[in-house]
Structures are given as C-alpha cells and as structure tokens.
Amino acid sequence: MNMYIHELKAGKRSTIIWTVTLLAILILYMSFYTMIKNDADAFVKIMEGVSPVIRQALGIAINQITSPLGYYSFVFSFILFLGALQGMNTGVNIISKEVRDKTADFLLTKPKTRVSIITAKLLAGLTCILITGVIYIIMSAIAMSLFTGETYNMTALILISTTLLITELIFYTLGFLTAVIFPKIKSVISVSLPVVFAFYFAGLMASITGDELYRDLSIFKYFNPMYIILNSSYETKYLMLSVAIIIVGFALSYVIYSKKDVHAV
Amino acid sequence: MIKVIEINNLTKNYGKSRGIVDVSFDVMEGEIYGFIGPNGAGKSTTIRTLLSLIYPTSGSAKIFGLDCVKDAATIKKDIGYLPSEVFYYDGMKVKDLLNYSASFYNKDCSKRIKELTDIMELDVNKKIDDLSFGNKKKVGIVQGLLHEPKLIILDEPTSGLDPLMQQKFFQLLKEENEKGATILFSSHILSEVQRLCSKLAIIKEGKIIKIETMSSINDNNYKKFKVEAADEIGEDYFGIKGVTDLVIKGNEASFLYKGDINAVMQKVAGLKIVNISVIEPDLEEIFLHYYEKEA
CATH class of the missing domain: 3.40.50.300 (P-loop containing nucleotide triphosphate hydrolases)
Structure with a gap:
C-alpha cells in the first residue's frame, strides 16, 4: 500500500494536467456547437468541400455532423488522441522513471517481491487513468446538456466517452510493457509520441482503405462512434481484442519484470 | 558459527x-x-x-x-x-x-x-x-x-x-x-x-x-626492518632464510623479512642497536603483492 500511495502522489500532478487539458478541449469545442447548429447548412457545405479521403480519415460523417452526437464524435477523435498519449505516457513513465532517476536500487532492495512492486505501480497508474476517464465521462454528459440543449441518446454518449477510458487503458498497457522491455528510456514523450502517432496513422489508413487488417492494428478505430450511435453497443470483436491486449500486455510485463536484471547506475 | x-x-x-x-x-x-x-x-x-x-x-x-x-x-x-x-x-x-x-x-x-x-x-x-x-x-x-x-x-x-x-x-x-x-x-x-x-x-x-x-x-606477510647499529654491519650478517631485499650501508641495514620472527630478532640482538623500526606492510602492498603474484 505504501508503494501504491507513493506512486499515486508522484502521478497526481500529471493526472490533473491531463484531465484539465482533455476537459478544456471538450468544453471549448462543445461551446461551438450552438453556432454550428445555427449555421448547419454552411458548416455542412464546408465539410463537403473537404476531401472525402480526409473526411474518412478523420471519421467525419456529413449526415451526422450537425447532430449533437455526430458533432461530439468529431470532437472526440482529437480527445481520443490526447487520451492515448496520456495512457502511453503514464505506462512508460511509471516503470522507466526508476531507472531514469536511478531510484531502482532504493526500491528493489526493500523487502518486497518484484510482483508486489509492479502490482503497486500498475494499480497506481490504473487509478490515475480511471480518475481521468470517469471525470471525463461525467463531464462529457454535462457538456452535452449544457452546450447542445437537445435530446440525444445518453447511452450512446456514455459508451463513446467510455472508449476514451478503454483506449487509455490499452495505451497504458503498451507503455507499461514497452518500459519493462526497454527500461533505459531517457525521455518518455520521445517514446510515447511516435508510438501513438504510428497507431493513429494506422487508423487513418484503416479509414481510407477500409482494410480490416489496418483496423485490427489501429487501436484508434476499435470503437467506431457511428456504430455506437446506431447500435448503442460496441463491436464485440474489438471489445474482446481490447481486453486481450490489456491482459496479455500486463501478463507479459509481470513475467519480464520479475526476471529482468536491474543494472548498476 | x-x-x-x-x-x-x-x-x-x-x-x-x-x-x-x-x-x-x-x-x-x-x-x-x-x-x-x-x-x-x-x-x-x-x-x-x-x-x-x-x-x-x-x-x-x-x-x-x-x-x-x-x-x-x-x-x-x-x-x-x-x-x-x-x-x-x-x-x-x-x-x-x-x-x-x-x-x-x-x-x-x-x-x-x-x-x-x-x-x-x-x-x-x-x-x-x-x-x-x-x-x-x-x-x-x-x-x-x-x-x-x-x-x-x-x-x-x-x-x-x-x-x-x-x-x-x-x-x-x-x-x-x-x-x-x-x-x-x-x-x-x-x-x-x-x-x-x-x-x-x-x-x-x-x-x-x-x-x-x-x-x-x-602475520604471514613481509615485515620491513630498518636497523641502525653502533658498529658497521657485515655484508652477510642478515643473510638468513626469509630475508630479502637486503641493503647494507655501513652501520645501517634494511630488509624485508618473512618467517619466524625469533630468528631475525636473535640476529638483531647480536648487534649494539642505536635505532630499529619494524613496519607492517599496509594492505595496499599486500594487495599489490597478490595482484602481481596472480598476474
């Protein structure tokens, strides 16, 4: 418990910054909704002027863009990218900082098993992400009510917003595993940004080509907001795939972390 | 234990x-x-x-x-x-x-x-x-x-x-x-x-x-002896088993000794001593000794 609390304290500042950033973007974009709604035809025309390839890549559905959930889905694609970055950063940092800050000797010479150490870290990171995710879900509902003033499918909204949490968890797992395999990471962002961009790019390719393989590879396209709006549910295959990545990623992290040498500073 | x-x-x-x-x-x-x-x-x-x-x-x-x-x-x-x-x-x-x-x-x-x-x-x-x-x-x-x-x-x-x-x-x-x-x-x-x-x-x-x-x-290492006698010391006076690096200059002798300490002390006692020092080698010298021996 002491390690968990220590890690939570260490992650507090970063969690607050990320949460506030995500909420600020949500509120800023949602505050434009009334304006867009009032001038819906002009906005649709502008969107029609955008290349279909780019529209597909950004997941813009012309017929939905001026509805509350359609517009929210458009805004959400940017929020999802930042959320993925938060997840990846948190995972990479919580493991690699002990080597980077040379505190591994202090921690690993304490009477704790490696499993208990990695568990404390994992749970602390999960808590940070859960805090961001839950606050975001609540705030997204409030922002929708506040800025649209229209009726919408609340279940679909909650499901879409929850995909931020799921996506963050997947990237958190990937970051965690990456740092366990490559512990000597000097700069967190220099690792997490290219990885998140690579998956984002795969997502763009999935949208443009419609290729299932790209979609399987791109975490960003596991949860299609249009599908959620129409069905009020997730696609089972991608939900299962997400759960599998998280379980396998953490299981591998445990095995590798328990057996890895921690070299002198 | x-x-x-x-x-x-x-x-x-x-x-x-x-x-x-x-x-x-x-x-x-x-x-x-x-x-x-x-x-x-x-x-x-x-x-x-x-x-x-x-x-x-x-x-x-x-x-x-x-x-x-x-x-x-x-x-x-x-x-x-x-x-x-x-x-x-x-x-x-x-x-x-x-x-x-x-x-x-x-x-x-x-x-x-x-x-x-x-x-x-x-x-x-x-x-x-x-x-x-x-x-x-x-x-x-x-x-x-x-x-x-x-x-x-x-x-x-x-x-x-x-x-x-x-x-x-x-x-x-x-x-x-x-x-x-x-x-x-x-x-x-x-x-x-x-x-x-x-x-x-x-x-x-x-x-x-x-x-x-x-x-x-x-105990098992060389001790450094420096002996100053009242009279001149013979060239082979300290030529006993265990003595190495022997240097004699008139009435002064310096050497390293390893072995039964009584044997060398008997020789020392045979002289009219003005001054004597017996120095334990420090660990540095012992360490170098082992390192050189194993090299």
Whole structure:
C-alpha cells in the first residue's frame, strides 16, 4: 500500500494536467456547437468541400455532423488522441522513471517481491487513468446538456466517452510493457509520441482503405462512434481484442519484470 | 558459527562479457568482512546478485540460510544496503524519504531515525534535491540502517563523506557490529578495509584470488626492518632464510623479512642497536603483492 500511495502522489500532478487539458478541449469545442447548429447548412457545405479521403480519415460523417452526437464524435477523435498519449505516457513513465532517476536500487532492495512492486505501480497508474476517464465521462454528459440543449441518446454518449477510458487503458498497457522491455528510456514523450502517432496513422489508413487488417492494428478505430450511435453497443470483436491486449500486455510485463536484471547506475 | 552469507560458485555473465566467475566465500555472523578489488573486478556484481537486483547465471547464494533469488523479499527485511552513489525521488524532503523507507519494514523506526539523523547531523526538513553529494550519502546511511538490519551490505560506502563524517560512520558501523550486525564491506580503498574488517576476500577480474583473516594476512606477510647499529654491519650478517631485499650501508641495514620472527630478532640482538623500526606492510602492498603474484 505504501508503494501504491507513493506512486499515486508522484502521478497526481500529471493526472490533473491531463484531465484539465482533455476537459478544456471538450468544453471549448462543445461551446461551438450552438453556432454550428445555427449555421448547419454552411458548416455542412464546408465539410463537403473537404476531401472525402480526409473526411474518412478523420471519421467525419456529413449526415451526422450537425447532430449533437455526430458533432461530439468529431470532437472526440482529437480527445481520443490526447487520451492515448496520456495512457502511453503514464505506462512508460511509471516503470522507466526508476531507472531514469536511478531510484531502482532504493526500491528493489526493500523487502518486497518484484510482483508486489509492479502490482503497486500498475494499480497506481490504473487509478490515475480511471480518475481521468470517469471525470471525463461525467463531464462529457454535462457538456452535452449544457452546450447542445437537445435530446440525444445518453447511452450512446456514455459508451463513446467510455472508449476514451478503454483506449487509455490499452495505451497504458503498451507503455507499461514497452518500459519493462526497454527500461533505459531517457525521455518518455520521445517514446510515447511516435508510438501513438504510428497507431493513429494506422487508423487513418484503416479509414481510407477500409482494410480490416489496418483496423485490427489501429487501436484508434476499435470503437467506431457511428456504430455506437446506431447500435448503442460496441463491436464485440474489438471489445474482446481490447481486453486481450490489456491482459496479455500486463501478463507479459509481470513475467519480464520479475526476471529482468536491474543494472548498476 | 552461523553463516550469514554463503556464496557457492556464483557466476554471472553479461552476454559475452565477464561478470563474476565461480565466486565462493562465506561471511559468518558478527564478522566485518572486507571485499576488495579494483573497479570492475566484480564487487558490485557480487553484491547486486546477493540483493537479487541481478540474477546469477549459475551457482547459488544464500543469506540467513535462504536462497537469494527465491526468498529475496524475506531476506531483505534484515538487510541494510548502502551503494556507492545514492539517488532518491525528486521533490521529497529527507524526512519523507526516511519515513517512506521505514514504511517497508513492519516496525516503528522513528526513534532510530532520530538517533541516526542526529549522529549524521542531517537536517530532515531539507529537500533531497537541495542536498550536497555528501549529505545525500548521509541520507543513504540513515535509510540503510534505520530498521536495525542484521546484515549491512556496503558497496564503496565512503565516497563523498568528509574525513570527520567517515570517522563517525565507521564508529556507527562498529557499534552496529557490537550489537550483532554482520557487515559486508566492499571497497577499493584498502586502508578502510584494514581499519574495519576482520576478514577479507580479494577479487580480481571476476574471480576470488585470496580469502584471509586480517590477522593472518598481517602475520604471514613481509615485515620491513630498518636497523641502525653502533658498529658497521657485515655484508652477510642478515643473510638468513626469509630475508630479502637486503641493503647494507655501513652501520645501517634494511630488509624485508618473512618467517619466524625469533630468528631475525636473535640476529638483531647480536648487534649494539642505536635505532630499529619494524613496519607492517599496509594492505595496499599486500594487495599489490597478490595482484602481481596472480598476474
């Protein structure tokens, strides 16, 4: 418990910054909704002027863009990218900082098993992400009510917003595993940004080509907001795939972390 | 006597690079055991394997009779470790770090923390980031000893400590030893080991080349004689077994001697002595002697 609390304290500042950033973007974009709604035809025309390839890549559905959930889905694609970055950063940092800050000797010479150490870290990171995710879900509902003033499918909204949490968890797992395999990471962002961009790019390719393989590879396209709006549910295959990545990623992290040498500073 | 540390044929390879090869030695309860060798000889590799920071390629190591790999967490309840360089979490105050360290042991360490910080003259309200290297080292000493460990493992512990603080630190170690703590003291500063340890192992290029008690090392080694007599000393006067490097200049003789001390003293007694000095070689010379012999 002491390690968990220590890690939570260490992650507090970063969690607050990320949460506030995500909420600020949500509120800023949602505050434009009334304006867009009032001038819906002009906005649709502008969107029609955008290349279909780019529209597909950004997941813009012309017929939905001026509805509350359609517009929210458009805004959400940017929020999802930042959320993925938060997840990846948190995972990479919580493991690699002990080597980077040379505190591994202090921690690993304490009477704790490696499993208990990695568990404390994992749970602390999960808590940070859960805090961001839950606050975001609540705030997204409030922002929708506040800025649209229209009726919408609340279940679909909650499901879409929850995909931020799921996506963050997947990237958190990937970051965690990456740092366990490559512990000597000097700069967190220099690792997490290219990885998140690579998956984002795969997502763009999935949208443009419609290729299932790209979609399987791109975490960003596991949860299609249009599908959620129409069905009020997730696609089972991608939900299962997400759960599998998280379980396998953490299981591998445990095995590798328990057996890895921690070299002198 | 109980073996506190028991190392058997411990080998650690870093890929194709050498770490340590077939290292074996035992440290008995209550001993202050020196572990000497130059930088890169394998001291830290041995210690890091004992602490399960790294895992052995082959061989085994036991502490308190328990396996260093399987029972690492149990063993570490009673180990205090001080590395050569200490690093702690940014933004923490000294007291926060010490309390965090204490929270790993199921006992109240507050009294001992107070005692140790007083001895080390440490301001617990300062932020660790603001401390000098020497003061960070003091934090390391306190955090390594605050839970009153049964085994203290020190890896080049005195770097960064001023002579006065080194004195206090050695005194502290002696007190811990008198209370029953066993100490493994790794260093390349031989005078430190000579001052503190009762037994030592010398490591060279990953292999143990000598294990001796300090008294045996001192007894079995050359003593330096310088004799000044009232009259001229004959060229072959000290030509007895065990004498080497003999230099005679008029009424002065200097030589190294190894063997029965009575034999040389009888020869000395045959002279009318003006002055005499018998110097024990320091560990530096012994160390070099072993290194040259094994080279």
